[in-house]
Amino acid sequence: MNIEKNKEERKLRILASIIREYITTAVPVSSRSVAAAMGSSLSSATVRNIMAELEESGYIEQPHTSAGRRPTDKGYRQFVNLMARRLEMEKEKAIILRDQFEERIRSIKDIIERTTSLISRELKHTGLVMWPTMDGVYLKHIELVRIKAKTVLAVLVTMTNAVKNYIFMVEKDIEKTQLKKISNFLSSNFEDSKLSAISERLKVKAPGSGNSQVTKLASSALEIIDKIIEIDIENDVFMEGMNWFAMEPEFRDPKVSKHVLNLISDRKIFGRLMQKELPYRGVNVYIGSENESEILKDCSVITSGYDIHGETVGRFGVVGPTRMDYESILRTIGCLSDVISKKLVELSK
Amino acid sequence: MNIEKNKEERKLRILASIIREYITTAVPVSSRSVAAAMGSSLSSATVRNIMAELEESGYIEQPHTSAGRRPTDKGYRQFVNLMARRLEMEKEKAIILRDQFEERIRSIKDIIERTTSLISRELKHTGLVMWPTMDGVYLKHIELVRIKAKTVLAVLVTMTNAVKNYIFMVEKDIEKTQLKKISNFLSSNFEDSKLSAISERLKVKAPGSGNSQVTKLASSALEIIDKIIEIDIENDVFMEGMNWFAMEPEFRDPKVSKHVLNLISDRKIFGRLMQKELPYRGVNVYIGSENESEILKDCSVITSGYDIHGETVGRFGVVGPTRMDYESILRTIGCLSDVISKKLVELSK
DNA sequence: CTTAGCACTCTAATATCCCGAGTGCTAAAT
DNA sequence: ATTTAGCACTCGGGATATTAGAGTGCTAAG
Secondary structure: OHHHHHHHHHHHHHHHHHHHHHHHHOOOEOHHHHHHHOOOOOOHHHHHHHHHHHHHOOOEEOOOOOOOEEEOHHHHHHHHHHHOOOOOOOHHHHHHHHHOOOOOOOOHHHHHHHHHHHHHHHHOOEEEEEOOOHHHOEEEEEEEEEEEOOEEEEEEEEOOOOEEEEEEEOOOOOOHHHHHHHHHHHHHHHOOOEHHHHHHHHHHHOOOOOOHHHHHHHHHHHHHHHHHHHHOOOOOEEEEOOOHHHHOHHHHOHHHHHHHHHHHOOOHHHHHHHHHOOOOOOOEEEEHHHOOOHHHOOEEEEEEEEEEOOEEEEEEEEEEEOOOOHHHHHHHHHHHHHHHHHHHHHHOO | OHHHHHHHHHHHHHHHHHHHHHHHHOOOEOHHHHHHHOOOOOOHHHHHHHHHHHHHOOOEEOOOOOOOEEEOHHHHHHHHHHHOOOOOOOHHHHHHHHHOOOOOOOOHHHHHHHHHHHHHHHHOOEEEEEOOOHHHOEEEEEEEEEEEOOEEEEEEEEOOOOEEEEEEEOOOOOOHHHHHHHHHHHHHHHOOOEHHHHHHHHHHHOOOOOOHHHHHHHHHHHHHHHHHHHHOOOOOEEEEOOOHHHHOHHHHOHHHHHHHHHHHOOOHHHHHHHHHOOOOOOOEEEEHHHOOOHHHOOEEEEEEEEEEOOEEEEEEEEEEEOOOOHHHHHHHHHHHHHHHHHHHHHHOO
16 A cells, blocks of 8 residues: 555656656657656666556657657646645745845836746746736726717726726716816725725715715716726736747747747737636646637646735736746746735835 | 930839739749749840849849849838839728728727737738827826825826826925825816927926915926926837738748747837837838848838827837838828828817 | 566658759840 | 840759667566
């Protein structure tokens, strides 16, 4: 029984070894090099037997007979699952990460840009950050501007100093002065609230036929706030470091490179992907074919959430070829999640 | 003398023929196919002689002996110069272009997105649009928000419904209420003015020690406006259709494709490029090595300006491989410039 | 269960060949 | 004085052949 377990464990250690080597070399791994990597405690022949079993289980594959093995998506998955528990970042590294966010952070935009840039530089893959959903975020300021008849421009400033704007139609035309009143009404009564909370509270206020003036104001305001919430499904994604794809040897294949270009020119894919997993704060890993999108079948996407005041309002992550360094990425992403969330709280005072 | 001229003209007609064929096939052009294209009025032998001359002049080159000729940058340049005068768009095409801007245009953002998308779809190259410089643009609304001590967030809404925001430091801390006053002061006195004009007019008002209250307000406002103008050098560029690069046969070469990825992940290049040529409304063409940036040496960039109220405030254009269809691009870009400018005026009522 | 040994397989790099598209030149034709 | 037909020559690149060696699977011994 104990022996059984040891056997299984050794098998997985070998899988890990194969993956680690393949990640750095991008070349199918031979039994010999695995044996060497395992400290020569095993002969290549033994390793060969085990590798045959691993292939049987679908964790690795041969591009062709008489070539080494490379990990399959399933193999990567196994690997990721196994190590998922122990992914603390070394103290020093964590401090280096933190330091990157020390200077000149004045708005969430700065944080977002800093994050993608960090991911790009440190992890050598494309970094992604989703803007926080507006409805989960506290407002600092709201301003309404009349564009033309029945058309309103809303400018929101969040506690994190993000500026977002929305143009939308309203039922009946609102005068410039009236709009100013609504702006003021919202600003004075609902500053420092969340969009969703404002909507809730307005719903209570609006239909109650107390002071007709206030009621009217509230119902106009409600219409506008709900419009904003409705529009805000787009969820913009900020990307940086697409050029790392070019460095990968996989990129030599023109078919692949074509794919990649199509991929990175369509940020919506990532917007949808991250939106979907949103209430969740933890780390997600999608490996190759695990991705819903066909276009991502040779890529892996690793994402994590970030909080503002304990509420998960956005996600960020990394895209790259399936052959990526899951270990260091998972470590970094996990750590970054904390750093960003902390910074965001600081930002909103 | 007349004969001389005919000779020269024929030479250039052949150059044009070579270029047109090369643009569509991407394969060096042989004397035979040129002869055929010229309606068999010339034999391939004659064409060969002329091609030798064209090569002598540096307009075309052979990749190697016993191959056809392909245009050099100089050749493309000559071609572009020659046809530059007669580039009217056909009426029908122009109308089709115009129609694309009919629906749901509510802000300059819509126009910018529509433009890049149009360029991408119609011309099958990457489309670029530079946001208009703020200082040349009329303001509809200005809002100042206190971020923290000595830090101000300015949100500007232009006549074209663009929302831009700037975070900056000011000399001494300004109270929230005071900031509100400055906002109102600016909004009520300077709405519908240009940023640069506001600055000018404030300069007059500020030092004049009339009403101390107003003077103080004006000088604070001046500081802020000047800060905004100062910051606004970044000049964001909107891009779409980078994936067209992937379709080009040139892209087969991994070196080239690497270049391209680096290129498109750096929009600043185009920001600087367009910024530089800014006061100019007309069309510019940079062919291959004519580009300042080394990274663009295998690309051509064609740009044109757009106006708001007769003042050229931004530029837009196309990037692609040197082997691009200059004729149809120049036609389209020229026409688009008018369409956009017209729409922008409509937008700002 | 492990390992040494060996036959076998298949890729990728290199070499060789050769077709044919395209040229440049020359000499005849206009 | 051009233009053109004719022809020899060049060279890239596709097709094919060859080979080296990296890696495997299997067997039999440790």
